[in-house]
Structure formats: structure tokens, C-alpha cells
Amino acid sequence: MKLPHLPGRQEKPREKGLTMMMDKGLSLQQVQNLLETGGHLIDFAKLGFGTSVVSRNVREKVSLYRNAGIKVFLGGTLFEACLIRDSLKMYEHFIDDLQVDCVEISDGSMVMDHNEKCDFIRYFSKDRMVLSEVGAKEADVITDHHVWTHHMKAEIEAGSSLVIAEARESGNVGIYKNTGKADDELIHEILEVIPAEKLLWEAPLKSQQVWFIKLLGSHVNLGNIAPDDIIPLETLRLGLRGDTFFDVLPGEFEKFRLK
Amino acid sequence: MKLPHLPGRQEKPREKGLTMMMDKGLSLQQVQNLLETGGHLIDFAKLGFGTSVVSRNVREKVSLYRNAGIKVFLGGTLFEACLIRDSLKMYEHFIDDLQVDCVEISDGSMVMDHNEKCDFIRYFSKDRMVLSEVGAKEADVITDHHVWTHHMKAEIEAGSSLVIAEARESGNVGIYKNTGKADDELIHEILEVIPAEKLLWEAPLKSQQVWFIKLLGSHVNLGNIAPDDIIPLETLRLGLRGDTFFDVLPGEFEKFRLK
Amino acid sequence: MKLPHLPGRQEKPREKGLTMMMDKGLSLQQVQNLLETGGHLIDFAKLGFGTSVVSRNVREKVSLYRNAGIKVFLGGTLFEACLIRDSLKMYEHFIDDLQVDCVEISDGSMVMDHNEKCDFIRYFSKDRMVLSEVGAKEADVITDHHVWTHHMKAEIEAGSSLVIAEARESGNVGIYKNTGKADDELIHEILEVIPAEKLLWEAPLKSQQVWFIKLLGSHVNLGNIAPDDIIPLETLRLGLRGDTFFDVLPGEFEKFRLK
Numbered sequence: 001m002k003l004p005h006l007p008g009r010q011e012k013p014r015e016k017g018l019t020m021m022m023d024k025g026l027s028l029q030q031v032q033n034l035l036e037t038g039g040h041l042i043d044f045a046k047l048g049f050g051t052s053v054v055s056r057n058v059r060e061k062v063s064l065y066r067n068a069g070i071k072v073f074l075g076g077t078l079f080e081a082c083l084i085r086d087s088l089k090m091y092e093h094f095i096d097d098l099q100v101d102c103v104e105i106s107d108g109s110m111v112m113d114h115n116e117k118c119d120f121i122r123y124f125s126k127d128r129m130v131l132s133e134v135g136a137k138e139a140d141v142i143t144d145h146h147v148w149t150h151h152m153k154a155e156i157e158a159g160s161s162l163v164i165a166e167a168r169e170s171g172n173v174g175i176y177k178n179t180g181k182a183d184d185e186l187i188h189e190i191l192e193v194i195p196a197e198k199l200l201w202e203a204p205l206k207s208q209q210v211w212f213i214k215l216l217g218s219h220v221n222l223g224n225i226a227p228d229d230i231i232p233l234e235t236l237r238l239g240l241r242g243d244t245f246f247d248v249l250p251g252e253f254e255k256f257r258l259k
Numbered sequence: 260m261k262l263p264h265l266p267g268r269q270e271k272p273r274e275k276g277l278t279m280m281m282d283k284g285l286s287l288q289q290v291q292n293l294l295e296t297g298g299h300l301i302d303f304a305k306l307g308f309g310t311s312v313v314s315r316n317v318r319e320k321v322s323l324y325r326n327a328g329i330k331v332f333l334g335g336t337l338f339e340a341c342l343i344r345d346s347l348k349m350y351e352h353f354i355d356d357l358q359v360d361c362v363e364i365s366d367g368s369m370v371m372d373h374n375e376k377c378d379f380i381r382y383f384s385k386d387r388m389v390l391s392e393v394g395a396k397e398a399d400v401i402t403d404h405h406v407w408t409h410h411m412k413a414e415i416e417a418g419s420s421l422v423i424a425e426a427r428e429s430g431n432v433g434i435y436k437n438t439g440k441a442d443d444e445l446i447h448e449i450l451e452v453i454p455a456e457k458l459l460w461e462a463p464l465k466s467q468q469v470w471f472i473k474l475l476g477s478h479v480n481l482g483n484i485a486p487d488d489i490i491p492l493e494t495l496r497l498g499l500r501g502d503t504f505f506d507v508l509p510g511e512f513e514k515f516r517l518k
Numbered sequence: 519m520k521l522p523h524l525p526g527r528q529e530k531p532r533e534k535g536l537t538m539m540m541d542k543g544l545s546l547q548q549v550q551n552l553l554e555t556g557g558h559l560i561d562f563a564k565l566g567f568g569t570s571v572v573s574r575n576v577r578e579k580v581s582l583y584r585n586a587g588i589k590v591f592l593g594g595t596l597f598e599a600c601l602i603r604d605s606l607k608m609y610e611h612f613i614d615d616l617q618v619d620c621v622e623i624s625d626g627s628m629v630m631d632h633n634e635k636c637d638f639i640r641y642f643s644k645d646r647m648v649l650s651e652v653g654a655k656e657a658d659v660i661t662d663h664h665v666w667t668h669h670m671k672a673e674i675e676a677g678s679s680l681v682i683a684e685a686r687e688s689g690n691v692g693i694y695k696n697t698g699k700a701d702d703e704l705i706h707e708i709l710e711v712i713p714a715e716k717l718l719w720e721a722p723l724k725s726q727q728v729w730f731i732k733l734l735g736s737h738v739n740l741g742n743i744a745p746d747d748i749i750p751l752e753t754l755r756l757g758l759r760g761d762t763f764f765d766v767l768p769g770e771f772e773k774f775r776l777k
Contacts, residue, residue: 001312001353004344025749027551033286037314050758051749053519055555081758084767084774085522094519109760110774138760138776168760170724206429231284231310240309240340242368242397242427249343256343256369258397260571260612263603292545296573465688490543490569499568499599501627501656501686508602515602515628517656 007218020044020223025051038230039068049075076106106133118158125159135166135174149193167202210243266477279303279482297489298327308334335365365392377417384418394425394433408452426461469502525736538562538741543569556748557586567593594624624651636676643677653684653692667711685720728761
């Protein structure tokens with residue numbers, strides 16, 4: 001159905017309006033189900049935190065995703081768990097063996113010197129696409145907004161293709177307050193300094209997805225989307241759900257908006 | 260197992276105790292899984308809001324549902340998205356092509372004259388089963404209880420087979436307060452005017468399902484049930500879960516109730 | 519990947535670090551998906567409350583679980599629903615027919631004399647493994663901590679292999695306050711009297727799983743785990759998720775902990 005006044009979405013590989021899905025241990029069959037119904041809507045699949053170490057059939061799963069044009073990376077927490085154990089060689093070996101060619105570099109769970117973090121970004125971005133994450137998993141660790149923007153800039157310069165703004169899977173830290181509400185001021189300061197197409201906002205809750213679509217439009221990059229929310233998110237982007245119904249329509253339709 | 264003192268449930272096609280499931284983008288395999296385990300418990304499947312436009316293999320999915328004796332309709336928001344874009348012909352074409360023979364007429368996302376809404380109900384009910392929804396997706400849009408009952412009566416007269424009392428997928432508007440608690444007074448006023456068998460209550464949260472079963476018994480019509488809750492809901496209807504354990508039993512068992 | 523400083527987990531059949539999964543009506547295909555990816559992580563599957571009466575293909579499902587080395591039992595509420603209806607013979611027949619050789623004896627939904635409960639444990643434990651549950655599904659039914667520990671001791675003496683500390687599927691009664699927070703004092707009193715390896719804590723929410731792992735380590739027995747949380751729970755046990763990242767590491771790593 002080709003309705004008028006729908007935002008035109010790019011086909012994959014997209015440059016904007018990216019959707020990054022959180023996979024916390026899906027089976028091969030579940031991934032096939034997803035791909036069949038909504039694979040065209042997924043740009044990245046993150047095998048969250050250390051789930052890739054604990055699950056079976058991960059190599060086959062990575063291959064399913066890649067064949068569907070979906071980039072795969074392992075949660076940054078696993079990178080940190082290897083780093084703190086002085087086991088980065090093992091980490092590289094592991095991702096090469098899985099044929100994962102995208103790497104998340106984060107410092108959300110441990111203290112890391114930011115220059116050192118940028119060195120890792122430089123190192124891994126030589127042969128792989130790097131996504132780097134800013135914002136700790138603990139509440140209130142980075143409170144100064146200038147630190148956020150300074151770190152993001154430095155990480156992009158070091159070779160990060162996309163900077164992920166942390167929200168955790170539960171969506172109540174980093175760019176969100178502990179109620180799950182977006183930190184309006186912080187987000188606007190980030191947007192003044194970093195180009196929107198270089199940012200990917202973790203937005204696990206529907207209210208957060210709606211908030212970002214209202215602020216930045218259909219083509220905002222969103223991450224940590226649950227598998228069951230891939231198709232509902234696309235209806236939000238297109239204004240085919242009550243929450244964003246009027247946000248994609250021209251002004252002449254305003255008269256129909258519920259007061 | 261044929262336990263005594265279990266409410267006798269009608270077989271499909273049922274006239275009471277209807278369950279309407281919310282499908283937000285299930286794959287064919289997921290639908291097959293559901294049908295295999297609990298297909299006998301599902302009367303209606305709603306392809307929520309605009310998900311039918313965004314998903315693949317929808318025609319095949321509709322066919323799976325229909326072959327299992329489940330009526331299918333598309334979320335009312337899609338009807339509204341087509342109406343506001345002056346594209347109702349396209350909508351009719353779309354549902355005919357999908358072989359959907361049930362239509363939801365709603366005005367939850369946009370301003371619509373109620374006479375016009377009833378005209379749509381009249382039009383679509385000539386060749387199809389119509390379900391109409393009362394109650395906006397925004398909080399506090401219809402506050403006057405008389406408007407609810409007046410609209411419901413008019414819509415049934417116009418040809419609506421079932422009137423759906425709105426709760427949204429999140430269950431915190433319409434017949435519920437923004438905490439998710441049922442609006443007791445409103446619901447009782449509706450029940451005084453509209454026959455229970457003409458009403459289908461959206462009740463996405465377990466606490467809401469329990470509330471309605473306690474109020475109206477095992478055979479209440481409930482909607483917006485998540486796929487994973489189809490089987491648990493049936494146990495609530497039958498008193499085979501703690502929450503409604505005593506609600507289906509005769510008075511002689513009251514002495515065993517926990518204080 | 520064999521990282522250093524990871525807690526060594528026993529293979530199945532395990533004696534500690536048990537995980538009991540809540541199955542509320544999974545299909546055969548869904549169970550196969552789970553087993554393929556994380557079957558090595560599941561010790562018990564509970565077919566929750568009365569779902570086994572309402573679902574189709576339950577016998578086949580039990581067989582899938584058992585072939586994967588997973589013990590199966592039916593929710594205690596079904597035992598109570600049969601008992602109150604004077605239909606225990608039917609219950610025994612039902613579980614024998616399903617080839618379920620594990621039984622949950624509970625009194626969470628109805629008044630039951632505790633000596634009578636222990637008699638049931640004695641009776642069923644002659645030929646089957648018995649798990650007994652302590653703590654009512656209603657808030658505030660058992661408030662006296664001595665009653666909890668006294669009942670647990672008596673049930674183990676009567677033949678219970680594991681005592682389950684009740685939390686309901688929603689995780690806000692029994693050992694939790696109605697906010698979902700663990701009842702610290704109660705739990706410590708239980709641990710003073712009952713050996714940890716005889717206890718299985720219902721912990722449906724991630725925050726509760728984290729709480730118990732921080733208190734009792736990777737090898738705590740946890741139950742009512744949702745199917746989608748089986749793999750994430752294992753990452754919590756192993757410290758491969760932010761929440762327990764430092765809890766499995768030796769003291770020398772403390773300097774990297776975020777303040």
C-alpha cells in the first residue's frame with residue numbers, strides 16, 4: 001500500500017534511520033522468523049553483553065544475519081571483560097572465528113583512561129568497523145555534558161563510525177534519567193556538537209523511541225531495540241501508530257489533531 | 260483432565276468469552292507455534308496499528324489465522340491513517356487483497372465527526388463484520404460517561420458487531436486511569452446501557468484481565484491480549500491460577516480462602 | 519572462549535547453581551529453539567500454574583525437556599486446584615500420563631494445614647522428586663519469619679528435595695516486598711537455618727537475580743526465570759554483564775570499579 005505523506009525510507013544499506021536490534025540469545029529459528037518478517041528493517045544486530053560466550057550456534061547465527069545484510073557486533077561489556085582480564089588477543093581470535101567484522105568499544109562497566117579507549121578505537125578501526133559507546137552503565141558516572149561531547153568527538157576522530165549514546169537495556173541511565181525520561185538538555189548539547197548521522201541513540205522503551213522520532217524525525221538512528229519491537233518501531237517512524245500519527249503529516253492536517 | 264467446578268467454555272465459534280489477540284508483527288512460524296498450542300483459545304487476531312503495511316508475508320499469515328477459525332482485522336489506526344489521507348479506496352483494496360473480512364472503525368488518533376464514523380460503520384458492515392472502537396488514545400479526550408454510552412449505542416445501531424472499549428496496547432488510557440487501574444464508575448455505566456455480549460474490553464495487563472474476570476466472570480470478552488498471554492489468560496478464566504482461584508468456585512469453598 | 523577469572527560452572531545434572539525456567543505455554547518449536555541455544559543452562563522447567571491443562575501437545579513437550587536432561591513439574595497451583603476439588607487421584611493420573619516425575623507441593627492459593635501439607639510431601643516423595651513451596655501468593659499472609667523457617671525445615675524432613683521460596687511470576691510477594699525489593703531480613707533468617715543447596719529462590723526480575731548473585735554468588739539456585747532470560751541470567755552468573763561485572767573478580771581488580 002503506497003499511502004501519500006509517508007516518509008520515504010532508504011533501502012539497506014542505509015545511511016540514516018538506522019535500527020540496531022538487541023539480541024540476548026535468540027535461536028537460529030527465531031532469527032529466521034525475524035528476518036522473514038522484518039529483516040529489511042534491521043541494520044545492526046548486537047549480541048548483547050556476554051551472551052555470545054554462553055549461547056550455542058553463534059557462528060551460524062552471525063552468518064544468518066550477515067546474509068541478510070545485517071552487521072553484527074558483540075556487546076561492549078564483553079570487550080571490557082576481556083580487557084580487564086588482559087585477554088584482548090583471545091577476544092580478537094573469538095570475533096574473527098565468529099566472522100564478526102564490527103566491534104563495539106565501550107567503557108561502561110569499568111574505569112578506562114579515555115586516551116587508551118581511543119587507542120583501542122584506532123587499533124580496531126584499521127580492519128573493522130568500530131562503534132564506540134559513551135556513557136556508563138552506572139547512574140551519574142558522567143554528569144558533565146562537556147565530557148560527553150568531548151569524548152564523542154575524540155572517538156569519531158580516532159576512527160569510530162558511529163557513537164552510541166548509552167541507555168542500558170533497561171533504559172534508565174546515560175541519556176535517560178532514572179525514571180526512563182530523556183535528559184533533554186544533555187541530548188541537545190550533544191546534537192549541537194556531533195552530526196546526527198554519527199550518533200546512534202539507545203532507546204529500548206517505546207516512550208523513548210517516540211521521544212526521539214518527535215525530536216529528530218523518522219530518520220533518527222535508534223538502538224537496543226527488542227526483537228519484538230522491530231516492526232512496531234517502523235510504524236512509529238512512518239506515523240502509522242497513534243503516538244506519532246501527526247508527526248509525519250504536513251501542517252494542513254493539524255486541524256484533525258485531538259486536543 | 261476433567262476437573263469438577265470448572266467453568267464450561269464454548270467451543271469456537273464462540274458467542275461469549277471471546278479472546279482477541281494483538282499481533283504486532285509475528286512471523287508465519289510464530290503464528291504456527293501459537294496455533295499449535297493455543298489456537299483453540301483465540302477468536303480474533305488484530306494486526307495492530309500499521310504493522311500490516313510494514314511486515315512481509317501478511318497475506319499468508321491472514322490465511323493461517325483464517326484456516327484456524329480465527330477472524331482477522333487490521334488495527335483501527337491504519338483505517339484512520341488512510342482516511343486522513345483521503346485514501347479509503349486504497350484501504351479497501353488492501354484488505355480485500357489480504358482477504359481480511361473484518362474491519363475495525365475507530366477514531367482514537369484523530370478528530371472525526373461521530374455521524375461520519377457511523378456512516379463508515381454502515382458502509383463497511385454491508386459486506387464485512389465491523390468492530391468499532393470507542394475511546395481516544397490520548398488521555399482525557401472523552402471524559403463524559405454519557406458520550407461513551409451514547410456513541411456505543413449509535414455504533415451498534417449503525418452495524419457494529421462488537422464495540423471495543425479502548426485501552427491502547429499499554430493499558431493506561433480510555434477505560435483505565437493513567438496508572439493502569441480500571442475506571443470502575445465508567446465501566447459500570449457502560450454495562451448498564453450496553454449488553455455485555457456486544458462489548459470487548461481491551462485488557463493488555465494481567466491485572467486488568469483479573470479485574471474483568473472478577474467483575475464479569477469467565478465469559479467476559481477481552482482484547483489486546485499479547486501472544487504469550489493467550490494460555491495464561493485461559494487459566495485465569497478457569498480459575499487455574501492463584502489470582503482467580505476462588506472466583507469460579509461455589510460458596511462452600513470460601514472457608515479455604517486465604518485471609 | 520576460556521577467559522580467566524570466570525566462575526567454574528558444573529555440568530548437568532548440577533548440584534548447585536540450578537536454574538528453574540517458567541514455561542507458561544511454550545510450543546514444541548519454541549522449546550526446541552530454547553534447547554538448541556541454551557538447553558545446557560536449564561535444570562528444571564515448570565509448566566506454570568494450570569497451563570498444562572489448557573495447552574495442547576504437553577506430553578510431547580515434557581518428552582522434549584526430559585530428553586534434554588531437564589526435570590519437569592507442573593505449577594503447584596494445579597495441585598491445589600485438584601486438592602480443593604477432592605481430585606488428587608485425577609492429578610496423579612494426569613502427571614503419570616504426562617510422564618512428569620517431579621511434583622510441586624504448595625499452599626500458596628488456599629488454606630492448608632501444615633501437617634497435611636507435609637503428609638502430601640511424604641506421600642509424593644515415595645516415588646517422585648518433590649519440590650515444595652513456602653510463602654503465599656497473597657501479600658502479607660505469612661509475616662512471621664519463624665513460620666517460614668519452621669515450615670521449610672519440616673518440609674525437608676518430610677521428603678522435599680528443594681524448598682522454593684515464593685515470589686509469584688510477577689515477583690512482588692513472599693520473599694519480596696510489594697515494590698519487588700528483596701526482603702533482606704527474612705532472607706538472611708532463612709539462610710541461617712536452611713542449607714543454601716536446599717533452597718531455590720524465585721527471582722523473575724533481573725534486579726532480583728542480580729541481588730541474589732551479589733549475596734550468594736554465581737552458584738545460587740534461582741527460579742521462575744522467563745525463557746528469554748535464560749541466557750542473560752547465565753551472563754549474570756559469570757560476570758559477563760555490567761550488573762555483576764566485578765562480583766566474580768578477585769580484589770586486585772577493584773581499582774577499575776566505577777565509583
